[in-house]
Amino acid sequence: MxxxxxxxxxxxxxxxxxxxxxxxxxxxxxxxxxxxxxxxxxxxxxxxxxxxxxxxxxxxxxxxxxxxxxxxxxxxxxxxxxxxxxxxxxxxxxxxxxxxxxxxxxxxxxxxxxxxxxxxxxxxxxxxxxxxxxxxxxxxxxxxxxxxxxxxxxxxxxxxxxxxxxxxxxxxxxxxxxxxxxxxxxxxxxxxxxRLLPRREREPPAAGATAGVRDWTLAEAAATWQFWVLGLVYMLTSIGSFLVSLHQMAFAVGMGFEPLYAAGVLGLGAFLALPGVIVTGTLSDRIGRETAALVTYGISIFGVACALFIEDSSQHVMFWLHACFFGITWGARGPAITAKTADLFPGPRLGTILGVITIGSGLGAGIGSWAAGLLFDLTGSYRLGFWLSMAAYALGALAFWTLRRPVKC
CATH class of the missing domain: 1.20.1250.20 (MFS general substrate transporter like domains)
Structure with missing residues (x-):
């Protein structure tokens, strides 16, 4: 080698x-x-x-x-x-x-x-x-x-x-x-x-890159509305995902599904995320970051909606639809959102800029997973959490769609 x-x-x-x-x-x-x-x-x-x-x-x-x-x-x-x-x-x-x-x-x-x-x-x-x-x-x-x-x-x-x-x-x-x-x-x-990674990373741009692209600093990026919208998108997406993901198993068992069966179905859904992420990211190069992300938001909303129709353990089809459609888009928006950040704010400070923006992702994960449990304690059901998940996804999609125009330097 x-x-x-x-x-x-x-x-x-x-x-x-x-x-x-x-x-x-x-x-x-x-x-x-x-x-x-x-x-x-x-x-x-x-x-x-x-x-x-x-x-x-x-x-x-x-x-x-x-x-x-x-x-x-x-x-x-x-x-x-x-x-x-x-x-x-x-x-x-x-x-x-x-x-x-x-x-x-x-x-x-x-x-x-x-x-x-x-x-x-x-x-x-x-x-x-x-x-x-x-x-x-x-x-x-x-x-x-x-x-x-x-x-x-x-x-x-x-x-x-x-x-x-x-x-x-x-x-x-x-x-x-x-x-x-x-x-x-x-x-x-x-x-x-x-050792597979370069010792120095200030290399010339790759073939096909645009010459003379502005090198953004954190302060310059933070002065744009796109920077803050990206942070909001990260947070809303994580809220929508973690209002569901951390409690899927508990929801399924509560509906009467046998635990081992439920774990198998949800596990298959999680496995589908692997091709889902790669296909979505590749697609974003062809049809645009916003359009590709919009598709995944819609699929996730459909997957969560399927859970709302589950009343008991006899509804296997709805459970499979929920697991597969929610699972295949788990993390699928990440490549489009991350690549969009690199599109908007290229340069040697991209790591710093991306790091600040992704604070929203961690906050959203914490808010979503905690809120789902709290709502269940208050209402005895995960349904309100699922509705809020769909709302967060919809707002995230709307916010990300506003980024389709480039930043004015």
Whole structure:
């Protein structure tokens, strides 16, 4: 296997394209690994409940803290990526993830798990995630940005799909503490993956890029209404998604579906997100970011609406429609929204700009998942939450549609 060079020099179009795919592959694998480790918490949560006697709410605190930390630390990740480059960020993030895993193997109290997973590991994962990789990938695939970002973002779905079974096998076979130690050792894979990334990232624009494009700063971007609309879009989309996703299983069981059956149906829906993300991102290069996103918002709304028609466990068709149509668009708007951010605010400070904008995503995830549970406690049903999910999606679609015209420099 030939190792790509440390920097991106002046190359032929063919060599530049090949190198760009090398870099995308390295980013994809690194992001898959970090996402897998973070999604595996669902398995370790049950192990904590058994060993320490914590309630589900107590064991979930680390996850909730992680969502908030992921959102508020995005500007830090983006700013550091602009200064240090993606290679150094992967190494830094890998060290934080390894430290969190190693110390978690010896955790004895709830606050230790909250700090190690919710803060240390979440920061590490943010340094090996979308905010760090998107600026680099956006420059390398200037004319196919939507496709490249969608491939990168699908790594989160791959990590989500493989994390639970792998983590469960490890926990069942060697106990959760030894599983943490083994996963920490696995992170050494990040060293060769980091070497697939360029040492310097101020390379000339990729073929097909427009010459003389303005290099935006955070202050300049924040002075535009498009910047704030993008933040609102991220937040509304996350609210719409997390008003449903975190409570799908509880809703299905409450309707009378057998838990294992419900998990299988919802699992298939989650798997459909992988092709959904890639197709939507690629489509956004051809029909426009706004139109592609509008389609996915409509599909998500239809999927949520199907759940409103479920009255009991005899309505298998509606349950399948809900799982598949909601699942196939999970994360599918991400590539279009992220690529749109790169379209509007290109330049060496894109990581910083994207990091600040994506605070809205973390806030929306926290608001949506918390509000769904609160509404259920108040009304005894998830239906009001589902209606609000559709409303949030509709408002997000409307806000994103306003971005179809470029920013005036």
């Amino acid at each position: 030939t190792e790509p060079p440390a920097a991106i020099p002046a190359l032929s179009e063919r060599d530049r394209t090949r190198l760009a795919w090398w870099v995308l592959g390295g980013c994809f694998l690194a992001f898959t690994l970090s996402a897998s480790l973070m999604h595996a918490y669902t398995v370790f949560l049950l192990a904590f409940v058994v060993e320490f006697g914590w309630t589900r709410a107590e064991a979930s605190i680390a996850y909730s803290v992680g969502q908030v930390v992921a959102g508020v630390s995005s500007p830090l990740a983006g700013g550091l990526a602009d200064r240090l480059g993606s290679r150094r960020m992967v190494m830094l993030g890998g060290c934080l993830l390894a430290l969190g895993l190693l110390l978690s193997a010896f955790a004895q109290t709830l606050w230790q798990v909250v700090v190690l997973y919710g803060v240390v590991m979440t920061l590490g994962a943010n340094f090996v995630g979308m905010v760090v990789f998107v600026p680099l990938i956006s420059r390398l695939f200037a004319t196919r940005r939507g496709m490249a970002v969608s491939v990168l973002q699908s790594a989160n779905g791959v990590g989500r799909a493989i994390s639970a079974p792998v983590a469960q096998l490890l926990v069942s076979g060697m106990g959760w503490r030894n599983a943490y130690l083994l996963l920490a050792a696995v992170l050494t894979v990040l060293v060769p993956l980091a």
